[in-house]
Amino acid sequence: MADNDAPIRATDNDAAIARLSAVQKGYLVDPYIATLVPRAHLQQPRPPLINIGTYLRSRGIDDLLDAWFRLAGGRKVQIVSLGAGSDTRFWRLASGTHAEQLHKYIELDFAENTSRKAMSIRKSKVLSAALGSPDAVSVGGGGTTLRSPVYNLLPVDLRTPPVVSLEPLLASGDEPLLSPSLPTLLLFECVLAYMAPSASNALVQWFVDYFGSPGSSGLLGAVVYEMFKLGDAFGRVMLNNLKSRGVSLPGAEAYPDIASLSRRFLDLGFTAAQALTLREIRSRYVGPQELRRLSRLEMLDEVEELELVLDHYCHFVGRSDVWGLVTKDQVGSGDDDGDGFGP
């Protein structure tokens, strides 16, 4: 039987190789990614345009997460990464300044991808060490599930109705894995586009309801990185390229412009949502010193082409805080790491 989801799962490989390339070329620092890319030493670097896009994608999310930790004050927080693939963010956070604040970091992806990642983690001393004492780490579900006190890697098809998929995994029992009483951030890094809006809306709605119920923290955030505006010439080329690899983007076609992306989250019960293209992030939030550093890494002739590409990707944040303890301006207000980057 044809496995129609194999090309979607394989997009993780593209993301991981792009990240590895950006690290090797000096755009990003990530000591963990090579462990998660098969035959990392044989991978060819990606073109400068892709490296810059990967840099903006990654730094933007890092910054938004940093703002989220600050927004939560001293409280412990939970992060749920949906379609996490080979992302290394947990290990970067676990070795960073917010490590103590991290209560749970939960990664969800198709079983084939979680079992590959679980195996890589078990084979790597560095990745395993961050999970805590080996006695507290368990692998189950035929190798598809890895549990530890903070980091949890779980298999799920995110298109399945959440009451039958997410609820048993995250919300069952007296002490559910995902506590409804802690500030929680959902991370959708390049995943919503692969799902029909009806399925991804049900997913987001499930979290909104879980954190909106009496006794919950009420503080739910979302950071999204997404492709959009695929109706123009550039977008059509991108869609055709993906189609030739068996990948369709039902979730991107439904959101033609940047306003429609944040409106979607407001319609689902979020109280605030704001979106910026990677092009806007590069021009407004990357400081001159950092731009100079980037320009020295590789020659980039095609600035117009770069801007065209960056115009089709965006980051956005949304927040649903029924407590009303925080003000709208707190997310994305900061640039206090001094390098001039703070979307």
Ligand SMILES: C[S@@+](CC[C@H](N)C(=O)[O-])C[C@H]1O[C@@H](n2cnc3c(N)ncnc32)[C@H](O)[C@@H]1O
């Ligand atoms: C482009 S990759 C992004 C990976 C990672 N978030 C990153 O940005 O590096 C998309 C990921 O979403 C996962 N994904 C897409 N649709 C999914 C679904 N219905 N259920 C579970 N995972 C899904 C894929 O398997 C893949 O790992």
